[in-house]
Amino acid sequence: MVRSLLIVTALVETGAGAALLLSPSLVAALLLGASLDAPAALVVARVAGAALLSLGAACWLARDRETGPAARGLVAAILLYNCAAIVVLANAAAAARLVGVLMWPAIALHAVLAIWCIGSVRSGR
Numbered sequence: 001m002v003r004s005l006l007i008v009t010a011l012v013e014t015g016a017g018a019a020l021l022l023s024p025s026l027v028a029a030l031l032l033g034a035s036l037d038a039p040a041a042l043v044v045a046r047v048a049g050a051a052l053l054s055l056g057a058a059c060w061l062a063r064d065r066e067t068g069p070a071a072r073g074l075v076a077a078i079l080l081y082n083c084a085a086i087v088v089l090a091n092a093a094a095a096a097r098l099v100g101v102l103m104w105p106a107i108a109l110h111a112v113l114a115i116w117c118i119g120s121v122r123s124g125r
Contacts (some may be wrong), residue, residue, distance in 0.1 A: 001118045002066040002075060006059040009078055009113060014056030032092060033100035055081065072121065076115025079117035085110045 019027050024045030028036045036042050057076060063069050089107050092098040 001116075001123055002071060003006065003063050004119050005075065005078070005113075005116050006063040006066075008116075010056045010059035010063065010114070012056075012109070013059065015048045015050045015055055017054075019053030022044050022049075022054065029100060030102045031089075031100045031106060032093060032098040032103065034098055076107045079114055079121065082114035086114065088123050104115050 016027075016043070024042050025036050028034060028045065029043075036045055055078070062071060062074050086107055089103060089110070093103050093107070
């Protein structure tokens with residue numbers, strides 16, 4: 001269960017990270033329905049992309065280490081990230097009215113991954 005979670009997370013977050021690094025404006029348009037006009041916004045988006053690439057790499061490299069404190073810590077970190085992503089994206093949609101075509105699918109994906117993390121943590125006890 002953990003191995004599959006780590007592989008899926010690695011693929012999803014590496015893809016999102018690469019997209020943010022290469023074309024942050026396109027990602028913002030698809031996710032938020034808005035552009036990133038300020039140069040500072042582009043820099044922050046690219047740093048977020050690098051962070052997602054790092055998360056993807058950590059998940060990929062840990063995929064064969066399903067047990068132990070490091071694996072539990074990584075799954076807990078992924079759970080924290082997914083919960084935070086849900087809150088931030090839902091707030092952007094509800095409060096700021098920033099909704100692109102990928103907003104609700106992204107929220108749903110993070111919710112599924114969060115539930116999967118919870119199931120992985122519970123089954124590992």
